[in-house]
Amino acid sequence: MLGLFSASTLFLFVIFWELMVIPLFLIIGVWGSSNRVYAAVKFLLFTLAGSVLMLVGTIALQHTCGTLDFKALSLARHCLQPNSQAWIFAAFLAAFAVKVPMFPVHTWLPDAHTEAPTAGSVILAGILLKMGAYGFLRISLPILPDAVRLFIKPMLIISAVAIVYGAYVTLAQKDVKRLIAYSSVSHMGFVTLGIFTLTRNGLEGAILQMINHGIITAALFLCVGMIYERTHTREIKDYGGVGKTAPVYSTLLALFCLAAAGFPGLNSFVGEFLVIGAAFGTRGWLGAMAIWGVGLGTTYLLWLYYRVVMGTANPTLAGLDLELNSREVATLTPLALLALCLGLYPELVLSYLHAPVAELLAGVVP
Amino acid sequence: MSDLALMAPELILIGMALALILVARRIRTAPVAAIGTVSAALAAALASGWLLSRGTDTGFGGMIILDGYSQFFKILIAGSLALVTLLSVRTIAVEQLPRAEYHALLLLASTGMMLSVSATDLLTLYLGVELMTLCSYILVGVTVQNPRSNEAAIKYFLIASFASALLLYGISLTYGATGSTTFVAIASALAERGLANSPLLVVAVSLLVAGLAFKIAAVPFHSWAPDAYQGAISPVAAFLAAGSKAAGLAVLGRVTVVAFGSEAEVMSLLFAGLAAFSIVVGSILALAQTDMKRLLAYSSIAHVGYALLGLMAGTPEGVSTTMVYAFFYVFMTLGAFGIVIGLGERGESLEGYRGLATQRPVTALLMLLFLLSLTGIPPTAGFVAKFGVILSALRAGHPELAVLAMVFSVVSAFVYMRVAVLMFMEEPQEEVTVDLPVAVSAALAVAALVTLIGGIFPGSLVRWAVSP
Numbered sequence A: 001m002l003g004l005f006s007a008s009t010l011f012l013f014v015i016f017w018e019l020m021v022i023p024l025f026l027i028i029g030v031w032g033s034s035n036r037v038y039a040a041v042k043f044l045l046f047t048l049a050g051s052v053l054m055l056v057g058t059i060a061l062q063h064t065c066g067t068l069d070f071k072a073l074s075l076a077r078h079c080l081q082p083n084s085q086a087w088i089f090a091a092f093l094a095a096f097a098v099k100v101p102m103f104p105v106h107t108w109l110p111d112a113h114t115e116a117p118t119a120g121s122v123i124l125a126g127i128l129l130k131m132g133a134y135g136f137l138r139i140s141l142p143i144l145p146d147a148v149r150l151f152i153k154p155m156l157i158i159s160a161v162a163i164v165y166g167a168y169v170t171l172a173q174k175d176v177k178r179l180i181a182y183s184s185v186s187h188m189g190f191v192t193l194g195i196f197t198l199t200r201n202g203l204e205g206a207i208l209q210m211i212n213h214g215i216i217t218a219a220l221f222l223c224v225g226m227i228y229e230r231t232h233t234r235e236i237k238d239y240g241g242v243g244k245t246a247p248v249y250s251t252l253l254a255l256f257c258l259a260a261a262g263f264p265g266l267n268s269f270v271g272e273f274l275v276i277g278a279a280f281g282t283r284g285w286l287g288a289m290a291i292w293g294v295g296l297g298t299t300y301l302l303w304l305y306y307r308v309v310m311g312t313a314n315p316t317l318a319g320l321d322l323e324l325n326s327r328e329v330a331t332l333t334p335l336a337l338l339a340l341c342l343g344l345y346p347e348l349v350l351s352y353l354h355a356p357v358a359e360l361l362a363g364v365v366p
Numbered sequence B: 001m002s003d004l005a006l007m008a009p010e011l012i013l014i015g016m017a018l019a020l021i022l023v024a025r026r027i028r029t030a031p032v033a034a035i036g037t038v039s040a041a042l043a044a045a046l047a048s049g050w051l052l053s054r055g056t057d058t059g060f061g062g063m064i065i066l067d068g069y070s071q072f073f074k075i076l077i078a079g080s081l082a083l084v085t086l087l088s089v090r091t092i093a094v095e096q097l098p099r100a101e102y103h104a105l106l107l108l109a110s111t112g113m114m115l116s117v118s119a120t121d122l123l124t125l126y127l128g129v130e131l132m133t134l135c136s137y138i139l140v141g142v143t144v145q146n147p148r149s150n151e152a153a154i155k156y157f158l159i160a161s162f163a164s165a166l167l168l169y170g171i172s173l174t175y176g177a178t179g180s181t182t183f184v185a186i187a188s189a190l191a192e193r194g195l196a197n198s199p200l201l202v203v204a205v206s207l208l209v210a211g212l213a214f215k216i217a218a219v220p221f222h223s224w225a226p227d228a229y230q231g232a233i234s235p236v237a238a239f240l241a242a243g244s245k246a247a248g249l250a251v252l253g254r255v256t257v258v259a260f261g262s263e264a265e266v267m268s269l270l271f272a273g274l275a276a277f278s279i280v281v282g283s284i285l286a287l288a289q290t291d292m293k294r295l296l297a298y299s300s301i302a303h304v305g306y307a308l309l310g311l312m313a314g315t316p317e318g319v320s321t322t323m324v325y326a327f328f329y330v331f332m333t334l335g336a337f338g339i340v341i342g343l344g345e346r347g348e349s350l351e352g353y354r355g356l357a358t359q360r361p362v363t364a365l366l367m368l369l370f371l372l373s374l375t376g377i378p379p380t381a382g383f384v385a386k387f388g389v390i391l392s393a394l395r396a397g398h399p400e401l402a403v404l405a406m407v408f409s410v411v412s413a414f415v416y417m418r419v420a421v422l423m424f425m426e427e428p429q430e431e432v433t434v435d436l437p438v439a440v441s442a443a444l445a446v447a448a449l450v451t452l453i454g455g456i457f458p459g460s461l462v463r464w465a466v467s468p
Helices: A001-005 A010-031 A037-063 A070-075 A082-099 A107-117 A118-143 A145-171 A174-196 A200-231 A249-262 A269-282 A284-309 A326-344 A347-364 B008-022 B032-051 B070-096 B098-120 B122-140 B147-178 B183-193 B199-216 B223-232 B233-261 B259-285 B292-312 B316-344 B344-348 B361-375 B381-395 B399-425 B436-457
Strands: B057-059 B064-066
Touching: A010 A037, A010 A118, A010 B399, A037 A070, A037 A082, A037 A107, A037 B381, A037 B399, A070 A118, A070 A269, A070 B436, A082 A118, A082 A145, A082 B344, A107 A174, A118 A145, A118 A174, A118 A200, A118 B064, A145 A174, A145 A347, A145 B183, A145 B344, A174 A200, A174 A269, A174 A284, A200 A249, A200 A269, A200 A326, A200 A347, A249 A269, A269 A284, A269 B436, A326 A347, A326 B344, B008 B032, B008 B070, B008 B098, B008 B147, B032 B098, B032 B233, B032 B292, B064 B070, B064 B098, B070 B233, B070 B316, B070 B436, B098 B122, B098 B233, B098 B436, B122 B147, B122 B199, B122 B233, B147 B199, B147 B223, B183 B259, B199 B233, B199 B259, B223 B233, B223 B292, B233 B259, B233 B292, B233 B316, B259 B292, B259 B399, B292 B316, B292 B344, B292 B381, B292 B399, B316 B344, B316 B361, B316 B381, B316 B436, B361 B381, B361 B399, B361 B436, B381 B399, B381 B436
Parallel strands: none
Antiparallel strands: B057 B064
16 A cells, blocks of 8 residues: 555556455455455455556556656656547546545445445545545546546536435435445545646645545544444444443544534544635536535434434443443544644645645646 | 477477386386476476577478577476476376376477477478377376266367368468468568468468467367366366467467568457457356366466467567466466365365365465466566556557456456455365375465566566567
8 A cells, every 4th residue: 555655657556556455355355244245346346347447548558658657657748649648547537436436436335344344444444545536646637637627527527426425325324334434435525526626725625635534434434343343233223322321432433523524623624625615616516516515414424423322322232331441542542633633733734735736736737 | 509409308308208108117106207207397498498598590491490489488388397297196196097108198298389389380380289289189088987088088189170170271271372381481472472461361371370279279269178178187177278378379479470470460350359259258158167177267268368469469579478478377377277186176166165265274375376366466477467468459559459358357357256255255164185285285386486476576587578
């Protein structure tokens, strides 16, 4: 994974990209829960289908440009005709869209997240989903600018659909892990939306949102995993009244739920704010869709919180020690602190983003 | 260099084969014959390398050639012979096969392959290919008491003789059109007389390619392969899948580039069709298999399709990607067959792999490595090989074939990962009955090493893949 994000040539990028797949396949398939084999195979086939097309795109780039070095490619991009750029973009899109995941190729994600063990879900949510967005930033924007301009409209629409559709599907979930998994679809919609507004705020917001999503969703999966170890159920209706028996847990969960919902003062707010602002700047209705998505997001997260933590205690939970032990608190605290810090002082990350984003945009926007 | 010296690798193998037949009655244990065969294979490989270091040469009036291309494949063939011999040790003991004769046949078949890869004349080529197939018929039917093996041998014999007839007919038509059977003379005759794309020649070329396509089991000339693989004992199936395919591809490569360079268009079309059909049919039919050897047979059909993508371009770079593909394919497929053989009775059916990871973690991991390589996932050699041929397909101006090939590699991923799922994610049902024999372990180690090193440092091998 580190290799992927530090790769300086496309060839290494592809290799590390594919290298990720098999360990996760085994993590899901061997240590997952009841329906693990189905989820693992689905995950593998979806990602492989995307990545083999990326391989074709890579080879086509090598063929036409004679190099796979990112820097050389972005300098030598005039070697590509707009037409072939579009094809290569489509090939890479297949891979990135599956990983992000964008609507409509997101269906592997709920299965994989739900069936994976907690550690697997955290890796999936925290890092794997970012690979696709990173790919857009690293490859699509600098190397294939003409194609990006060509595809910009459908990409924006798909992102907006992902936000709203993802949010509605999330509302209907009965399984905690599945709920969080679907919320990822909606949240990653913000990321792609921000990227394809092609504005400074949009890109910075998208990158910030990638980091935020990594922190929050990972934390939420950890929260779910910790309580699952005690109750062995993921059904929301089996919970209720957890707040009375586990105050520390409830506090942390509240923090992360609010963060995910985009509460001011917590990290997601900044990222979503930047993205939504950029979306309004591009097209009014895009901003409206995004706001709608945020509204729904607040709803499903708070409703989840309400059903799990508040209300009367569910009798099935009686007698279980639900409170977190110190090891678990130590795991979650850094994430909570990060969420707070980034929420109060986003410049911490944004200051590193200004220069590269400006450079990136200079290449794409004529 | 004298003509005979050029054939040193072949002579070494023939010598060992004759020696084994002469002392056949005195050989009481399988390992003795195996040690002889392996050392002959290693000596042949060393001789090939040594000859190459002396520079290129032709012999017997331009009938055979010594160049990087032929020596590359000779070393590959010697390597696959050695591995197959190691894999056979236990099978021979279990099935009580005639040891000396079995090894002599393997040696002679390899001799035929070596002869055919160094052939620069259609007749030498034919001789080599026939020597290889004649020995293979007997090897497939070597378990005389087993009716299934007999059936496989007869089927293989009938279809392959038909293919040989096609090949001969193609040769005779070529001779009629150009007045020669030597590759160089054919090429110059085509150029001088402006015969390119004449109907007679198109028919001749098509027949030649069809005859050879039978030998490498490319669709639609593949129907014998699954039956022959299933009926034959596993080491022989591995030998057919590895060595004979490599030799067939080598022959096709040389014929395409050297003799029929002017027919590039027709050739390219033929190869594109064969490749596309092989990939599609091989991958899809593999989905339905429950017998491991049949599964590998269909997978080998698909792999031949991938390898043919490299020949499609008709350029030296294209041929060298096919060489790399053939090289890595031999080792990964021998590895997969090695696991099948190592598990004995249990390894033959797909169900036998259920829960293998908990019982035999190392074996399961090795199998996973070979399966990943067959799928083409980095950092295994299969990825490097696939990368090369796809690049070559794009260079030849067939992006649609490149996309088709990659899409069907996802289908084949499902095939291979089904085995992985059984191994890692299911509970075992059968007891492990047998241990991996030392010889099989050694062969597996070599195959795994090549598969890994080829994936991580591809440059070390790709350098040697020089086309004719």
